[in-house]
Amino acid sequence: MDTSELTCPKCNSSKIVKNGRIHNGKQNYKCKHCDRQFVANCEKKYISSETKALIDKLLLERVSLAGIARVADVSETWLQQYVNQKYVQVPQQVQVQDKKRGGLTLQLDEMWSFVEKKQAKVWIWLAIDVDTREIVGMHIGSRDEDGAKGLWQSLPPVYRQCAVCYTDFWRAYAQVIPSKRHQPVGKGSGLTNRIERFNCTLRQRASRLVRKTLSFSKKLANHIGALWLFIHYYNSSLLV
Structure with a gap:
């Protein structure tokens, strides 16, 4: 798509340049006025509960976030937001079986x-x-x-x-x-x-x-x- 046909979804500036491609190969664009990055004609993707369950398992393995995004076919931006929210909710104290006094x-x-x-x-x-x-x-x-x-x-x-x-x-x-x-x-x-x-x-x-x-x-x-x-x-x- 010709960049002259695009406007920034944040500030409506027409000063748009190409800025590489996202994980699924679509052209990424960047606004030179406010630095907003976006994809033209982007449709919001629904992330299924099955995909989230897969991501939860992969977070416990030796896989980078970029690798998880490729495997689960989600954007790195969405994935980062997802893990940020998940980590905030993780209890920061041990949850263990009750123990009797002595012999520990x-x-x-x-x-x-x-x-x-x-x-x-x-x-x-x-x-x-x-x-x-x-x-x-x-x-x-x-x-x-x-x-x-x-x-x-x-x-x-x-x-x-x-x-x-x-x-x-x-x-x-x-x-x-x-x-x-x-x-x-x-x-x-x-x-x-x-x-x-x-x-x-x-x-x-x-x-x-x-x-x-x-x-x-x-x-x-x-x-x-x-x-x-x-x-x-x-x-x-x-x-x-």
């Missing part, structure tokens, strides 16, 4: 990630129940006492009151966990192997955590939401 053992660890750029480090603090393999605590923040405190406060009360906690020798743990129930150990001891194995699982399943990736998080809120979404899925899968 946890393994704690922290793993590195980043948002927007590698210089913007964001640490993921995790706690796993050795017996049930549930993730019973998570905090996303800095790698210092505040981060360790966030993880400790994320644990259900029964764990804070009764559990023995195995960690590495990172000093922030000793600053927060009561000494009677804190057991720092070396990696060779095997006493933190469950949480280290889960860290590997998380990196393999969440594309934004793969070490060399173009799928990294651009927004901290989405980074947190995506991780909580996977944690809830992981814990629920243990009940099946």
Whole structure:
């Protein structure tokens, strides 16, 4: 279509230029006056519940949003809006089985990630129940006492009151966990192997955590939401 026949749907300017193509091959246009991008004669596409269910499953796999858009045949703009809304609604606290007091053992660890750029480090603090393999605590923040405190406060009360906690020798743990129930150990001891194995699982399943990736998080809120979404899925899968 000749750009002289087009006007911007936002500001009605006729200063329109071609601007590549969208995911389905249609010509994309851009207004030079207000920078609005649009497709000529665009018809609003209905996204079925089946497609949304497929997207929900793909969000739990090592697939980028661009890849999900191609598989589900939806626009990246719509998909980004959909996941933004989904992540906002994800509960940011653990949902685990009730536990009896006594005999509880946890393994704690922290793993590195980043948002927007590698210089913007964001640490993921995790706690796993050795017996049930549930993730019973998570905090996303800095790698210092505040981060360790966030993880400790994320644990259900029964764990804070009764559990023995195995960690590495990172000093922030000793600053927060009561000494009677804190057991720092070396990696060779095997006493933190469950949480280290889960860290590997998380990196393999969440594309934004793969070490060399173009799928990294651009927004901290989405980074947190995506991780909580996977944690809830992981814990629920243990009940099946």
